[in-house]
Amino acid sequence: MTRMPLMAGNWKMNLNHLEAIAHTQKLAFALADKDYEAVEVAVLPPFTDLRGVQTLVDGDKLKIKYGAQDISAHDSGAYTGEISGAMLSKLKCTYVAIGHSERRQYHNETDDLCNAKVKAAYRHGLTPILCVGEGLEIRKAGQQVQYTLNQVDGALKDIPAEQAESIVIAYEPVWAIGTGEVATPEDAQEVCGAIRGRLAELYSQELADKVRIQYGGSVKSGNVAAIMAQPDVDGALVGGAALDADEFVKIVRFRDQ
Numbered sequence: 001m002t003r004m005p006l007m008a009g010n011w012k013m014n015l016n017h018l019e020a021i022a023h024t025q026k027l028a029f030a031l032a033d034k035d036y037e038a039v040e041v042a043v044l045p046p047f048t049d050l051r052g053v054q055t056l057v058d059g060d061k062l063k064i065k066y067g068a069q070d071i072s073a074h075d076s077g078a079y080t081g082e083i084s085g086a087m088l089s090k091l092k093c094t095y096v097a098i099g100h101s102e103r104r105q106y107h108n109e110t111d112d113l114c115n116a117k118v119k120a121a122y123r124h125g126l127t128p129i130l131c132v133g134e135g136l137e138i139r140k141a142g143q144q145v146q147y148t149l150n151q152v153d154g155a156l157k158d159i160p161a162e163q164a165e166s167i168v169i170a171y172e173p174v175w176a177i178g179t180g181e182v183a184t185p186e187d188a189q190e191v192c193g194a195i196r197g198r199l200a201e202l203y204s205q206e207l208a209d210k211v212r213i214q215y216g217g218s219v220k221s222g223n224v225a226a227i228m229a230q231p232d233v234d235g236a237l238v239g240g241a242a243l244d245a246d247e248f249v250k251i252v253r254f255r256d257q
């Protein structure tokens with residue numbers, strides 16, 4: 001089964017709304033139709049950038065997809081500081097990251113909350129990029145597969161197959177995020193393969209074969225090809241390297257690296 005690779009740039013808390021427009025224009029200028037035929041390209045800017053990115057993408061009919069880095073579990077109301085799925089879908093977001101390790105670590109997000117956010121995303125026609133992955137202690141104990149599969153189970157609780165078949169799962173070992181310490185291609189394959197196996201158990205092999213599983217953690221143009229060569233890795237969730245447009249374009253063109 002061929003799955004369209006998804007290269008997504010998670011800008012995290014970087015680039016203001018003016019910088020976001022300049023950065024997206026630079027990407028749009030560099031990317032050609034043949035890039036989009038081979039790879040789906042997405043950016044996940046901060047909330048305050050989304051309107052600017054939308055205006056650019058709509059106005060110039062760009063093929064870059066975009067989405068948010070988080071979503072509220074609630075649809076509206078007295079939740080100061082939160083952004084709802086309805087607001088994101090009104091801005092024509094395609095994707096929303098859920099359960100990024102930085103949200104789990106600094107905002108105490110649990111698997112139950114991730115599950116509620118996955119449901120909120122689907123209520124509003126957004127595609128979740130569910131982030132999972134173990135910390136260093138878990139890795140040292142050799143528990144990375146079980147730990148990550150528990151996160152998958154928790155976030156997908158009561159999610160029907162008709163929804164789950166469109167999910168994207170990003171395996172991001174926490175010890176490899178922003179550290180320059182990339183997982184080996186074999187490390188990435190071990191867990192990504194196990195995630196696909198779990199999807200087959202929870203749903204069906206047919207569904208598992210459709211779902212795109214990304215690797216994230218210090219992905220750069222120099223290591224992306226080896227990671228993408230793994231059978232169960234269908235893309236990358238890129239942090240730091242996505243802030244450099246030239247570098248991100250090289251990652252999108254991983255087959256040339």
Ligand SMILES: O=C[C@H](O)COP(=O)(O)O
Pocket residue numbers: 010100172176177178179180216217218219237238239240241
């Ligand atoms: O969402 C992206 C990941 O946290 C990876 O970040 P990084 O590429 O800077 O290691």
